[in-house]
Amino acid sequence: METDCLEAVNLWNSRYTDRSVIAPILDEIGELALSFTFFTVQHVMRSAKGPAYLCAKRACTLSVTESWLYSTPPFLISSLLADCSASTC
Incomplete structure (x- = not known):
């Protein structure tokens, strides 16, 4: 998944150690991601x-x-x- 929100990428990458307000949403995304062979969240520039x-x-x-x-x-x-x-x- 690509996003221009670097904060969302950082929250995703630290989801196991950082319990932010959106932790339940990240957990749900993690469960859905198990359906894929490979899933990653990466930052892209807004212009892209x-x-x-x-x-x-x-x-x-x-x-x-x-x-x-x-x-x-x-x-x-x-x-x-x-x-x-x-x-x-």
């Missing part, structure tokens, strides 16, 4: 979240579910291209 932000913004405006299995939605193409060229993919 362009495509994710656009998807979340789009989801907030929909009254139905959309899925894109075989094509990239038009609203996302330019952001993905910019993200790809920034990371030289």
Whole structure:
């Protein structure tokens, strides 16, 4: 999981020794994470979240579910291209 909140990453990494207010939530996330072969929480710069932000913004405006299995939605193409060229993919 990636987040731009460094404090959330630090809380996750210290969840066994630090009993913060959100400890029950971290415990629940830990239980759900057991369903995966590998799970980690890592920090990303806010500027690297362009495509994710656009998807979340789009989801907030929909009254139905959309899925894109075989094509990239038009609203996302330019952001993905910019993200790809920034990371030289």
